[in-house]
Amino acid sequence: MIALVISSGTNMAFPTIMGKVIDRTAGREDAGSRIPDKVFFAGAFGIFACGSIASWVRTYSIGVAAHRIMQRLRTKLFGRLLEQDVAFFDEHRTGELVSILTEDTEIAADTVTGKAANGMRSASSALNGSIMLLTLSPRLTLVSIALLPLVGVGAMGYSRRLKRLAARQREDAADASTFAEERLSQLRTVRAFGRERAEAQWYRELCDGSTELARRAASARGAFMGGLSASANASLVAVLYFGGSLVARGAMTVGDLASFAMYSSLVGLGFSGLSSFAADLSKGLASAERVFMLMDATPAVPLDEGLTPPLESVRGELVLEGVTFRYPSRDKDVLCGVDLRVPAGAILALTGPSGHGKSTLAALITRLYQPTAGRISLDGVDTATLSPSWLRGAVGVVEQDPVLFAGSVADNIKYGRPGASAADVEAAARAANAHQFILEFPDGYNTKVGQRGRQLSGGQRQRVAIARALLWDPPLLLLDEATSALDAESERLVRDAMEKLMDRENRTLLIIAHRQSTIQKAHTVAVLRDGRIVESGSYADLIARSGGELAALMSGGELAA
Ligand SMILES: Nc1ncnc2c1ncn2[C@@H]1O[C@H](COP(=O)(O)OP(=O)(O)O)[C@@H](O)[C@H]1O
Ligand SMILES: [Mg+2]
Numbered sequence: 001m002i003a004l005v006i007s008s009g010t011n012m013a014f015p016t017i018m019g020k021v022i023d024r025t026a027g028r029e030d031a032g033s034r035i036p037d038k039v040f041f042a043g044a045f046g047i048f049a050c051g052s053i054a055s056w057v058r059t060y061s062i063g064v065a066a067h068r069i070m071q072r073l074r075t076k077l078f079g080r081l082l083e084q085d086v087a088f089f090d091e092h093r094t095g096e097l098v099s100i101l102t103e104d105t106e107i108a109a110d111t112v113t114g115k116a117a118n119g120m121r122s123a124s125s126a127l128n129g130s131i132m133l134l135t136l137s138p139r140l141t142l143v144s145i146a147l148l149p150l151v152g153v154g155a156m157g158y159s160r161r162l163k164r165l166a167a168r169q170r171e172d173a174a175d176a177s178t179f180a181e182e183r184l185s186q187l188r189t190v191r192a193f194g195r196e197r198a199e200a201q202w203y204r205e206l207c208d209g210s211t212e213l214a215r216r217a218a219s220a221r222g223a224f225m226g227g228l229s230a231s232a233n234a235s236l237v238a239v240l241y242f243g244g245s246l247v248a249r250g251a252m253t254v255g256d257l258a259s260f261a262m263y264s265s266l267v268g269l270g271f272s273g274l275s276s277f278a279a280d281l282s283k284g285l286a287s288a289e290r291v292f293m294l295m296d297a298t299p300a301v302p303l304d305e306g307l308t309p310p311l312e313s314v315r316g317e318l319v320l321e322g323v324t325f326r327y328p329s330r331d332k333d334v335l336c337g338v339d340l341r342v343p344a345g346a347i348l349a350l351t352g353p354s355g356h357g358k359s360t361l362a363a364l365i366t367r368l369y370q371p372t373a374g375r376i377s378l379d380g381v382d383t384a385t386l387s388p389s390w391l392r393g394a395v396g397v398v399e400q401d402p403v404l405f406a407g408s409v410a411d412n413i414k415y416g417r418p419g420a421s422a423a424d425v426e427a428a429a430r431a432a433n434a435h436q437f438i439l440e441f442p443d444g445y446n447t448k449v450g451q452r453g454r455q456l457s458g459g460q461r462q463r464v465a466i467a468r469a470l471l472w473d474p475p476l477l478l479l480d481e482a483t484s485a486l487d488a489e490s491e492r493l494v495r496d497a498m499e500k501l502m503d504r505e506n507r508t509l510l511i512i513a514h515r516q517s518t519i520q521k522a523h524t525v526a527v528l529r530d531g532r533i534v535e536s537g538s539y540a541d542l543i544a545r546s547g548g549e550l551a552a553l554m555s556g557g558e559l560a561a
Contacts, residue, residue, distance in 0.1 A: 003057035004117055008124045010051025012132070015266065017044050019259030026254060062113050070109035077101055077295055085299045086368040087328050095178030099170070100294060104287035111284025115277060122273025129267035136260045137243075137252060144239045144264045147231040148271070155275035158224040163282050165217045172210040179206055185452070228275075232268045239264055301367050306387035314394050314475040315344035315379050316508030318365065323374035325357075325364055334360050335531040337374065342510055342524075344379070349513040349522035349539075351553065357531045358512045359400055362478045365510070366395050378476070396474035400481070400512070402465030404453025409438050410445040412453065412464055416472040424471060432467035433497040434460070462494050476508040481518060516554065525550060 024040070035043075078101060133141040183190055183199050190199055239261060246252040252260075320340040326333045334357045342348045350358055364371050367388045376383045383391055404412045413428055414420045425445065429435040437460055441447035453461045469477060495517060513519045519539055526536040527549040535542060535549040542550040 003054040003061065004120060006054035007051050007058055008121045008128075010047050010054070011121075011125065012128050012266070013047055015259045015262035016132070017047070018262060019253075019255035021255075022258050023253055023255030058117065062117055066109045066113040069113060070106050073105040073109060073291060074101060077105060077291060080295050080297070083299055083303050084297060085301055086363070088297065088299070090327070090329055093174060093178040095176070095181055096174040097294075098181075099174055099177060100290050104290050107287040108284055108291055111280060111288070115280040115284060118273060119277035119281070122270045122277055124270075125266050126270030126274060129263045129270055132263045133260060133267065136256055136263070137246070140239055140243055140246070140252075140260055143242050144235045144267075146238070147235050151228060151231050151271065151275075154224060154227050155278065158220055159275070159279045159282055161220050162217060162279050163286070165213050165220070166283055167286065169210050169213045169217070172206065172213065176203065176206040176210070179203060224275075228272055232265070232272075235268070236261065236264065301370055301388055304387045304389040306390070307381065307385055308387045308390040309381070311390075311394060311475070316342075316476040317344040317379050318342040318476060318508060318510065319377045319380075320361075320365075321375045321377075323361075323364060323371045323376060325360060325369065325371050327360075327369075333372070333531060335364070335371075338528070338531070338533055340526060340533055340536075342508055345506060345508055346524065347509040347511065347522045348524045348526060349511050349519045350526050350528055351513050351519055351550070352528035352534075353553070356529055358528055359480055361528070362397065362480055362510070362512060365478060366392050366397055393472075394474055395476045395478060396469040396472045397478045398462075398465050398469045398480065402453075402461060402468075404449050404456070404461055404464060406449065406451045408443075408446045408448055409441070409464060412449060413445075413467045413471055415468055420471055425467075428467040428471040429464075431470050431497070431500060432463045433493045433500075434463035434467050437463075459491065459494055463497060466494070466497050475506075476510070478510050478512075480512045481514050519550075527553065 020040070021044075024037070081097060081101070130141070133144065180203060183203075190196060240257075243252060243257040243260060247254055247257055318341070320338050323335055323338040323340075324333055325335040338361065340348075340350075350361070352358060360369075363369055365376060365383075367383060370384075378386065378391070378394065405415070410422070410425050413425050417424075422445070426435060429438055429445075438445055438447070449455050449461075449464075453464070456464065466479075469479075495515065509522075511518060511522065513522070519525055522539065524536060525539050525542055526533050527542075528534070529549060535545075539550075542548050543554065545551060
């Protein structure tokens with residue numbers, strides 16, 4: 001701040017000193033008040049040196065402050081984003097979120113530091129310059145500001161137009177980056193269908209939209225800048241013309257006129273700086289608004305508010321009563337009044353045709369979404385009153401299509417429990433039938449799995465995910481059985497791993513199953529169709545029922561043998 005004042009102060013002194021230099025050489029200054037040349041120039045250079053140092057300090061401290069603010073905004077925002085509901089991510093595009101996280105935080109930080117400092121400097125040049133102009137010559141000042149109102153009107157229209165264009169440009173950029181992110185991360189699908197050129201063309205079209213907007217913004221900026229420099233030139237000509245006549249009449253010295261001309265260009269720069277600051281400010285405010293809108297978004301399902309009974313006391317009885325659910329983005333109920341009871345330590349296989357709500361039910365049990373109606377309870381306690389993060393510690397999940405993170409195999413198995421020992425990791429991997437193939441990798445447990453675990457096969461990924469859930473060691477485990485991407489051998493290994501889990505006594509298991517062998521091993525089988533449990537009982541009873549749902553699914557080939 002001090003540096004800012006000093007550096008703009010020396011900037012302001014510059015024209016006066018220059019005027020004095022001219023008058024000094026022209027011999028116009030009063031001989032009586034004359035300071036010796038040596039002292040005068042030493043003083044002038046001293047002032048300039050102070051100005052340079054202050055300018056360094058200002059640039060440095062603003063640069064550092066801007067970065068700190070940006071980092072703080074980013075880390076805070078990222079933390080907030082991770083706390084948002086799963087439904088939030090159904091509605092927001094990743095590209096948009098990433099651009100707010102990276103670009104808007106930067107713009108907002110730059111606005112309150114560098115841009116604000118520039119604005120203050122401009123304001124001070126405009127203000128102090130105007131005062132200097134008035135003291136040098138009030139009449140000439142009037143001449144020089146004659147065009148100012150016109151410039152002001154232009155600046156306002158310009159900034160409004162720019163704001164509109166910038167908003168649309170952002171939308172387009174978010175579309176394009178979401179598109180690019182998705183296509184690049186799913187390159188195999190693009191390649192499989194030979195869509196490389198077509199996708200490139202599509203991307204070009206997405207970008208072309210913003211090119212047109214950029215062209216319009218640039219044209220507006222050009223028009224404004226052109227107008228600004230024309231009016232600056234016109235006012236300079238007017239100043240020199242009238243000033244010249246004042247000098248000729250002896251009402252002003254040449255040096256004062258030169259100072260005046262320099263001050264008026266400083267004032268001009270000040271005003272143009274202010275107008276671009278106004279544009280920057282509106283852009284910065286828009287960015288800040290987006291950042292704070294996300295920052296203030298409160299998840300409907302908070303992370304860790306609610307009861308946290310001791311985990312050891314959990315028996316694992318799960319009861320669903322009249323559970324109804326509709327995705328916020330859809331207008332039809334996916335689940336309509338589901339009633340289901342899984343006794344502690346039991347194995348329940350949930351089966352049914354694809355797309356009828358099985359995975360959705362699993363998501364509701366861990367409260368990734370909030371049921372629209374009905375109640376889910378664990379050991380008789382409504383899960384809505386439990387702390388969601390505690391609940392997720394008690395209910396482990398192996399998703400249908402699990403995703404691993406870039407890092408080593410061991411890192412992925414330890415994801416929920418980073419402090420786990422190597423022995424525990426290995427035990428979990430053995431239980432999940434993963435130990436063998438991991439040992440065959442060149443680096444064993446330290447082998448990198450690539451982004452999203454892409455360097456592993458589907459069956460390997462599935463088994464690493466099972467190991468990850470086992471190390472988490474929850475009293476209740478939800479397994480969404482993988483149906484795709486598994487060859488016969490890894491399918492057998494995955495199934496074997498799951499069946500080993502089913503043999504363990506002390507854990508409640510809810511398995512979303514598609515295979516007869518899995519279903520057969522469960523104590524109870526429930527069939528979900530059209531969002532309702534249409535049948536439940538033991539496998540033997542259900543399969544024997546003539547006209548039963550399970551029997552129909554089996555004979556219809558919808559479930560694998
Ligand atoms: N995130 C989501 N947003 C909106 N609809 C979804 C979402 N996930 C799944 N659905 C819809 O919910 C229905 C049930 O899906 P799901 O529970 O995955 O079925 P299943 O696991 O039985 O195959 C489907 O019609 C699907 O289109
Ligand atoms: Mg599913």
